[in-house]
Each structure stands twice: as structure tokens, then as C-alpha cells.
Amino acid sequence: MLEMRPNCECCDRDLSPSTGGAMICSFECTFCASCAKGVLQGKCPNCGGDLVPRPTRAPMLLGKFPASTIRKVKPAGCVAASTS
Numbered sequence: 103m104l105e106m107r108p109n110c111e112c113c114d115r116d117l118s119p120s121t122g123g124a125m126i127c128s129f130e131c132t133f134c135a136s137c138a139k140g141v142l143q144g145k146c147p148n149c150g151g152d153l154v155p156r157p158t159r160a161p162m163l164l165g166k167f168p169a170s171t172i173r174k175v176k177p178a179g180c181v182a183a184s185t186s
Contacts (some may be wrong), residue, residue, distance in 0.1 A: 104126075104130060104157070104159075105130050105169075106156075106170055107124075107130065107169075107170050107173075108169060108170060108171060108175070109173045109175065110124075110133045111131060111133055111174050112175075112176060112180035113134060113136075113137055114173070114175045115134045115136075115137075117132065117134060117156075119164060120159055120164065122155065123135050124136035124155070124156040124181050125138035125139075125153040125154060125155060126150050126153065126154065127146035127148070127149055127152065127154075128152075128154040129149055129151070130148070131146050132156065132174075133146075133180075135155075137180060141180055141181065141182060142180060142182055145182065147176075147180050147181060168178075
């Protein structure tokens with residue numbers, strides 16, 4: 103089950119688990135669509151993997167399967183992953 107992190111690691115924008123707008127890599131690093139498509143150019147700055155739209159979780163299931171409340175933020179913001 104996805105961790106459904108609550109925020110963008112770059113800009114700390116809140117990301118709802120039940121609406122779109124979040125992008126993730128295969129390690130569940132989480133970014134808002136704006137940061138993912140902008141500065142990150144579709145690549146995770148942590149692993150270099152592709153950032154894809156995160157699926158949503160139905161609001162009726164959040165009680166039984168809550169999203170994470172642990173916020174992860176890069177203090178200096180994000181830079182694009184190296185392409186080497």
C-alpha cells in the first residue's frame with residue numbers, strides 16, 4: 103500500500119491523498135506536479151527515477167487506511183537529478 107505522503111518534498115505544498123496533483127517515483131518520493139514538471143523535469147532528485155502521477159485514495163477508505171502524516175522536505179529546495 104502506498105504511504106501517501108502529505109506534501110511536496112521541494113516546496114512543502116500540501117498534497118491531498120484523495121485528489122490528483124501529486125507525482126511519485128518508485129520509492130514513493132513525493133512532489134507536486136508543478137515542481138515535478140518544472141525544476142525536476144520529470145525525474146526524482148533522490149534516485150533519478152521517473153516521476154509519475156500518484157494514484158488517489160478514495161475518501162471513504164482514508165479512515166481505515168490513512169495517509170502518512172510524516173512530512174519530508176529538502177531544506178535547500180530541489181535541483182534537477184543528474185543525467186549522467
